Amino acid sequence: MEALALERKAEQNRELRERLMQLKKERNAIILAHYYQRDEIQEVADFRGDSFLLAQKAASTDADVIVFCGVHFMGESAKILAPHKTVLVPDERAGCPMADMVNPIGLRELKAKHPNAKVVTYINSSADVKAETDICCTSANAVKVVNSVDADEVIWCPDKNLGHYVSQHTDKKMIIWEGYCNTHDMLTIKDVEEMRAKYPNAQFVVHPECRPEVVEMADFVGSTTGILKYCRESSHDEFIVGTEDGTGYQLRLDSPDKKFHFASKFLVCPNMKVNNLKKVVKALETMKPEIYVPQDVADKARLSLERMLLVK
Numbered sequence: 001m002e003a004l005a006l007e008r009k010a011e012q013n014r015e016l017r018e019r020l021m022q023l024k025k026e027r028n029a030i031i032l033a034h035y036y037q038r039d040e041i042q043e044v045a046d047f048r049g050d051s052f053l054l055a056q057k058a059a060s061t062d063a064d065v066i067v068f069c070g071v072h073f074m075g076e077s078a079k080i081l082a083p084h085k086t087v088l089v090p091d092e093r094a095g096c097p098m099a100d101m102v103n104p105i106g107l108r109e110l111k112a113k114h115p116n117a118k119v120v121t122y123i124n125s126s127a128d129v130k131a132e133t134d135i136c137c138t139s140a141n142a143v144k145v146v147n148s149v150d151a152d153e154v155i156w157c158p159d160k161n162l163g164h165y166v167s168q169h170t171d172k173k174m175i176i177w178e179g180y181c182n183t184h185d186m187l188t189i190k191d192v193e194e195m196r197a198k199y200p201n202a203q204f205v206v207h208p209e210c211r212p213e214v215v216e217m218a219d220f221v222g223s224t225t226g227i228l229k230y231c232r233e234s235s236h237d238e239f240i241v242g243t244e245d246g247t248g249y250q251l252r253l254d255s256p257d258k259k260f261h262f263a264s265k266f267l268v269c270p271n272m273k274v275n276n277l278k279k280v281v282k283a284l285e286t287m288k289p290e291i292y293v294p295q296d297v298a299d300k301a302r303l304s305l306e307r308m309l310l311v312k
């Protein structure tokens with residue numbers, strides 16, 4: 001019975017992939033997929049990547065339509081960098097709880113309390129918040145960006161765990177927003193200890209969105225792209241992975257002979273997984289849901305992203 005269901009699902013996906021190829025041609029569209037998307041989406045993507053790399057792809061492609069398979073703020077970043085293109089997301093309910101933990105009003109109040117501080121905002125944030133920001137950063141360049149700002153005080157938002165990690169690598173005074181990623185923050189010391197006992201030869205690699213005490217246990221700390229590169233190039237052949245489980249698709253593709261064990265069964269972002277192949281096809285059929293960012297917000301937010309690109 002289960003085999004029959006799997007066969008039916010495979011047949012449905014074959015039909016969906018064919019329909020998608022046809023629609024992509026008709027609309028001059030490309031599919032961008034974040035590393036945390038379901039395998040069935042990553043399989044059909046023209047590009048896989050982290051949120052900023054994909055936003056840059058959106059800006060540099062000749063395609064007229066971008067289907068951004070990720071969460072809402074990622075679609076916004078693509079629209080900010082590619083304002084004349086149509087940016088679709090497969091499901092408008094794919095939000096990011098961490099991005100929603102900060103809003104422009106709260107941020108303006110904090111800025112008023114610290115008038116000499118510069119605002120550094122993690123790219124996992126809404127366009128409205130980016131528009132209130134001096135400079136954006138990614139998890140890969142966060143330390144460099146914070147150290148580059150022309151101020152002794154930095155307001156950091158929204159991720160307190162990444163903020164704590166950065167604070168250990170800078171002399172700046174960090175005023176850290178209390179946001180966090182529900183998925184990465186769930187990983188505990190106990191989870192890692194159990195996995196280490198089970199796989200004693202494995203290296204533990206972790207994303208800095210995890211809690212500080214978990215990050216301290218790691219053999220390697222890095223962004224999703226950093227983790228992928230480290231595992232690909234490492235001479236080790238077994239890893240305990242402390243980031244979202246969709247990353248497994250690219251890890252296995254890069255290193256089919258290596259073993260990857262996710263550090264917890266809870267490392268699954270439900271928001272990322274709202275998207276599926278059927279919704280990708282439907283988005284291109286209906287040309288909805290489309291991402292809109294008001295021009296004044298987009299213009300200010302773009303500046304904060306462009307400043308980040310100037311940091312060497």
Ligand code: SF4
Nearest residue numbers: 071096097181183269
């Ligand atoms: S993994 Fe965390 S930061 Fe990324 S979209 Fe999900 S909740 Fe947001």
